[in-house]
Amino acid sequence: MSPSAADGRRPIRRALISVYDKTGLEALARGLHDAGVELVSTGGSAALIDGLGIPVVRVEELTGFPECLEGRVKTLHPRVHAGILADTRKPEHLSQLDDLGVAAFELVVCNLYPFRETVASGATPDECIEQIDIGGPSMVRAAAKNHPSVAIVTSPGTYDDALAAVAAGGFTLEQRKLLAAQAFVHTADYDSAVANWMGNVYVDTSEGTGFPQWSGATFTKAETLRYGENPHQAAALYRHWRGGIASARQLFGKAMSYNNYVDADAAVRAAYDHGDLPTVAIIKHANPCGIAVGAADESIASVHAKAHACDSMSAFGGVIATNRPVTVEMAETVKDIFTEVVVAPAFDDGAVEILSARKAIRLLQLPADQVAGDPVEIRPISGGMLMQQRDKVDAVVRDGAGEVTGGDDAANWRLVSGEPASAETLTDLQFAWRAIRAVKSNAILLASGGASVGVGMGQVNRVDACHLAVSRAGAERAQGSVAASDAFFPFPDGLEVLLDAGVKAVVAPGGSLRDQSVIDAAQAAGVTMYFTGTRHFAH
Numbered sequence: 001m002s003p004s005a006a007d008g009r010r011p012i013r014r015a016l017i018s019v020y021d022k023t024g025l026e027a028l029a030r031g032l033h034d035a036g037v038e039l040v041s042t043g044g045s046a047a048l049i050d051g052l053g054i055p056v057v058r059v060e061e062l063t064g065f066p067e068c069l070e071g072r073v074k075t076l077h078p079r080v081h082a083g084i085l086a087d088t089r090k091p092e093h094l095s096q097l098d099d100l101g102v103a104a105f106e107l108v109v110c111n112l113y114p115f116r117e118t119v120a121s122g123a124t125p126d127e128c129i130e131q132i133d134i135g136g137p138s139m140v141r142a143a144a145k146n147h148p149s150v151a152i153v154t155s156p157g158t159y160d161d162a163l164a165a166v167a168a169g170g171f172t173l174e175q176r177k178l179l180a181a182q183a184f185v186h187t188a189d190y191d192s193a194v195a196n197w198m199g200n201v202y203v204d205t206s207e208g209t210g211f212p213q214w215s216g217a218t219f220t221k222a223e224t225l226r227y228g229e230n231p232h233q234a235a236a237l238y239r240h241w242r243g244g245i246a247s248a249r250q251l252f253g254k255a256m257s258y259n260n261y262v263d264a265d266a267a268v269r270a271a272y273d274h275g276d277l278p279t280v281a282i283i284k285h286a287n288p289c290g291i292a293v294g295a296a297d298e299s300i301a302s303v304h305a306k307a308h309a310c311d312s313m314s315a316f317g318g319v320i321a322t323n324r325p326v327t328v329e330m331a332e333t334v335k336d337i338f339t340e341v342v343v344a345p346a347f348d349d350g351a352v353e354i355l356s357a358r359k360a361i362r363l364l365q366l367p368a369d370q371v372a373g374d375p376v377e378i379r380p381i382s383g384g385m386l387m388q389q390r391d392k393v394d395a396v397v398r399d400g401a402g403e404v405t406g407g408d409d410a411a412n413w414r415l416v417s418g419e420p421a422s423a424e425t426l427t428d429l430q431f432a433w434r435a436i437r438a439v440k441s442n443a444i445l446l447a448s449g450g451a452s453v454g455v456g457m458g459q460v461n462r463v464d465a466c467h468l469a470v471s472r473a474g475a476e477r478a479q480g481s482v483a484a485s486d487a488f489f490p491f492p493d494g495l496e497v498l499l500d501a502g503v504k505a506v507v508a509p510g511g512s513l514r515d516q517s518v519i520d521a522a523q524a525a526g527v528t529m530y531f532t533g534t535r536h537f538a539h
């Protein structure tokens with residue numbers, strides 16, 4: 001057995017080319033032709049190849065049938081598909097091809113109509129439907145199925161590899177298997193985009209719930225992680241096409257860990273909850289140990305200093321996210337604090353160099369327009385998954401008559417105790433209410449001057465969350481701070497912990513059966529309290 005037969009190489013004599021994205025087509029066609037490969041191609045692809053003076057057989061010549069119906073039918077013909085699907089290991093397939101006068105292809109190069117891009121452009125349904133490729137996926141799937149005989153190439157980025165394989169006497173069987181697997185992901189991703197659009201936008205299968213009957217996505221492995229949440233758990237990072245933290249660009253540092261990604265995700269989420277104000281969130285174990293906002297013109301270094309001051313002990317080994325570029329000034333401070341990750345939309349000149357003095361730090365760049373990721377959150381549970389809209393700080397609560405009765409905007413809050421808050425106190429309450437969304441339930445957050453000063457997170461009862469927030473703040477900082485509670489106080493006991501610590505104003509959703517006893521406690525202390533009517537659980 002020759003070495004080439006041993007690794008399953010099949011020399012490439014005839015290639016079918018049908019590509020929407022013509023990037024790299026010239027070099028590919030030239031390279032194949034120079035290697036003695038006969039080229040067969042569809043309308044626009046054939047025209048480009050022909051225009052280069054490279055011999056090409058048009059598909060119509062092969063099929064004896066014109067491309068028709070505005071390109072809806074080009075390659076959908078047995079003379080094309082028999083040439084792709086013949087298993088050339090089988091003598092009976094070869095003799096049938098002979099009888100039919102069909103020559104086999106050893107290579108198919110195809111990429112598909114830009115359906116997803118067309119939808120994103122705001123095109124009409126008819127225009128979107130026209131961009132559902134039919135002939136392309138049929139060829140891709142056929143070639144991928146028949147990978148023992150045919151190599152399928154779907155990405156212009158791999159044309160150089162294809163030419164190298166041709167020069168080496170063809171793709172090996174292992175290479176063709178890999179190409180086939182990639183090709184089925186390509187068509188699966190394409191079909192999931194079509195199916196999601198069809199069952200979500202084109203026809204509303206959600207029965208008014210906003211959640212369609214089907215949901216699909218393909219994820220591509222970006223890297224194998226060193227380990228998972230713990231060293232004995234294997235783990236990997238997968239991405240889909242929407243961006244988000246999984247697609248952030250690492251500018252410096254050793255590989256991100258599983259826990260780094262979880263914390264960076266939480267940090268970014270927390271850092272983008274305060275509108276356009278400069279914001280810094282410092283996260284440990286998916287919870288904030290400091291969040292701060294600044295005035296519109298405040299330096300991000302100053303905002304970071306406020307966030308760090310909330311709980312400087314816990315910030316050790318934390319993950320920092322900001323919605324502003326990291327300046328040299330901020331970098332100078334952060335370099336002296338053991339920090340696992342910094343995520344920012346950009347790093348000013350010199351900031352990366354300063355921070356990289358810390359060998360253990362990782363620097364991630366995530367442009368603001370890529371922060372949003374998915375409009376829904378998905379959480380796997382055994383045997384299925386939960387899907388929900390993302391929690392955002394823009395809820396409005398209306399009564400049956402459509403009147404606004406509550407919501408995240410302070411203008412919609414209900415004053416249930418004490419004097420209306422001063423402008424300054426109201427600003428802090430509004431900040432605390434936005435910041436509490438980033439804290440795992442049961443959550444209490446004390447704030448002052450646009451910064452958290454004490455966070456009680458992840459407790460199984462609200463009283464303990466209050467105790468924790470107060471003890472983290474310390475008596476001095478708790479005194480005169482404002483407090484936010486992510487959900488209602490079921491009893492006055494938790495609120496009383498805050499009142500005893502001297503908080504001057506409280507914001508909470510309200511809605512408990514015992515609201516009145518909670519309000520009574522606030523009134524007895526003469527403390528301002530607002531009910532929002534909305535809550536921000538995070539589990």
Ligand SMILES: NC(=O)c1ncn([C@@H]2O[C@H](COP(=O)(O)O)[C@@H](O)[C@H]2O)c1NC=O
Nearest residue numbers: 020042043044045072074075076134135136
């Ligand atoms: N209908 C068909 O038979 C058909 N065969 C191939 N295509 C697509 O036509 C495109 C290439 O067309 P052209 O070479 O004319 O630019 C490719 O994206 C390919 O996936 C087809 N188009 C859509 O289904």
